[in-house]
Amino acid sequence: MDQRLSERINNLPTSATLAMAAKARELKEQGKDIIGLSLGEPDFNTPDFVKDAAIQAINDNYNSYTPVDGYAELKDAIIHKFKRDNQLTYDRSQIVVSTGAKQSIANVAMVLLNKGDECILPAPYWVSYSAIVELAEGVPVEVRAGVEQNFKITPAQLRDAITPKTKMMLFSSPNNPSGSLYSEEELRGLAEVLKEYPDIIIVSDEIYEHINYVGKHASMAAIPEMYDRTVTINGVSKAFAMTGWRVGYIGAPTWIARACNKMQGQITSGTNCIAQRAVITALEAPVSKIQFMIDAFAERRDLILSLLAEINGFITDTPEGAFYVFPDISAWFGKEVRGHKIYNATDFSLMILEEANVATVSGDAFGAPNCIRISYAASTDQIKEAMKRIKEVLQ
Numbered sequence: 001m002d003q004r005l006s007e008r009i010n011n012l013p014t015s016a017t018l019a020m021a022a023k024a025r026e027l028k029e030q031g032k033d034i035i036g037l038s039l040g041e042p043d044f045n046t047p048d049f050v051k052d053a054a055i056q057a058i059n060d061n062y063n064s065y066t067p068v069d070g071y072a073e074l075k076d077a078i079i080h081k082f083k084r085d086n087q088l089t090y091d092r093s094q095i096v097v098s099t100g101a102k103q104s105i106a107n108v109a110m111v112l113l114n115k116g117d118e119c120i121l122p123a124p125y126w127v128s129y130s131a132i133v134e135l136a137e138g139v140p141v142e143v144r145a146g147v148e149q150n151f152k153i154t155p156a157q158l159r160d161a162i163t164p165k166t167k168m169m170l171f172s173s174p175n176n177p178s179g180s181l182y183s184e185e186e187l188r189g190l191a192e193v194l195k196e197y198p199d200i201i202i203v204s205d206e207i208y209e210h211i212n213y214v215g216k217h218a219s220m221a222a223i224p225e226m227y228d229r230t231v232t233i234n235g236v237s238k239a240f241a242m243t244g245w246r247v248g249y250i251g252a253p254t255w256i257a258r259a260c261n262k263m264q265g266q267i268t269s270g271t272n273c274i275a276q277r278a279v280i281t282a283l284e285a286p287v288s289k290i291q292f293m294i295d296a297f298a299e300r301r302d303l304i305l306s307l308l309a310e311i312n313g314f315i316t317d318t319p320e321g322a323f324y325v326f327p328d329i330s331a332w333f334g335k336e337v338r339g340h341k342i343y344n345a346t347d348f349s350l351m352i353l354e355e356a357n358v359a360t361v362s363g364d365a366f367g368a369p370n371c372i373r374i375s376y377a378a379s380t381d382q383i384k385e386a387m388k389r390i391k392e393v394l395q
């Protein structure tokens with residue numbers, strides 16, 4: 001706490017995913033043989049056809065400020081993508097391109113929430129959701145779902161969480177950190193409840209859409225009654241291995257898109273011009289061009305699940321998307337491992353880091369204090385070695 005700084009920043013938690021990744025990097029630099037399974041980042045290179053489009057854009061002198069909400073051609077590619085993959089119809093006034101989906105989510109929270117407005121966060125949720133809601137002076141309201149219900153909330157739980165102050169619900173499917181997917185039927189169940197509360201805006205983060213091992217992706221906005229009150233978040237970081245390029249986008253009701261454009265115009269302006277040109281090419285390509293990455297993630301998921309099954313005190317479900325497993329490790333609470341007293345998931349995750357040199361993230365920051373998140377966006381050799389080390393430590 002530094003009194004010279006604002007209360008806003010002093011009260012803001014550090015991103016647990018980025019903090020763990022930084023810690024792992026630091027230990028690596030000190031010469032430790034750390035296997036980093038903490039960061040949700042594909043270990044592939046950006047596909048060549050996308051890189052080529054960026055090089056072309058540099059040579060074509062794309063170097064000026066762009067429209068704040070994105071190039072018209074990029075918006076058209078996004079509109080085409082929404083139609084092709086999600087059967088959602090948007091026009092240009094409904095699309096805003098931002099510096100990563102993270103900024104898209106921050107924009108939406110900033111333009112919708114007044115001080116004290118509640119935002120329902122089905123938990124586990126991505127670490128930055130609660131911090132972003134609090135930055136916007138909103139109140140995060142966690143609705144918890146454990147491994148026994150595949151980390152998905154029920155319509156009854158949603159109903160119980162709604163109050164006259166509820167303004168927003170923010171969730172991801174496929175989910176970070178659990179890898180769970182809401183089926184169309186399950187979304188319909190939640191929509192039945194939301195229909196009774198027409199003022200609640202739903203923010204549906206679908207950034208892991210293509211990393212799906214079971215079939216069709218379901219979008220909340222594709223339920224006709226939800227279309228006018230849903231903001232769909234997406235981006236290229238995960239599916240196209242483009243985390244550092246920083247491009248995310250929304251499809252939203254025009255009044256919300258306009259407000260996000262205004263907000264962004266005062267903070268960052270339009271996102272990087274070269275990255276935007278490259279994303280046009282990425283989104284126009286058929287999904288088959290990235291299927292090899294999804295196939296590799298599927299193989300790694302099966303591998304890590306089979307190895308985790310041999311480790312004491314890890315309860316997992318079968319994640320259907322994204323590249324995370326989220327075991328419940330609460331069986332270890334109250335025990336001692338190699339001199340480390342384990343009281344909670346953070347103790348457990350730190351013990352694994354120190355004793356097995358494997359970086360994971362504690363579930364605390366995801367609103368799931370019984371779990372740890374393991375990212376399997378890593379090579380099969382790294383996954384095998386990491387699981388072997390964890391097993392040895394816990395034997």
Ligand code: PMP
Binds near residue numbers: 101172243247248
């Ligand atoms: N939503 C979820 C659920 C995520 O896991 C991430 C990962 N960073 C983001 C949004 C933000 O992605 P981006 O890199 O586009 O900012």
Ligand code: GLU
Binds near residue numbers: 038126
């Ligand atoms: N979304 C990724 C994760 O959850 C990247 C890190 C971050 O931006 O939080 O690990």
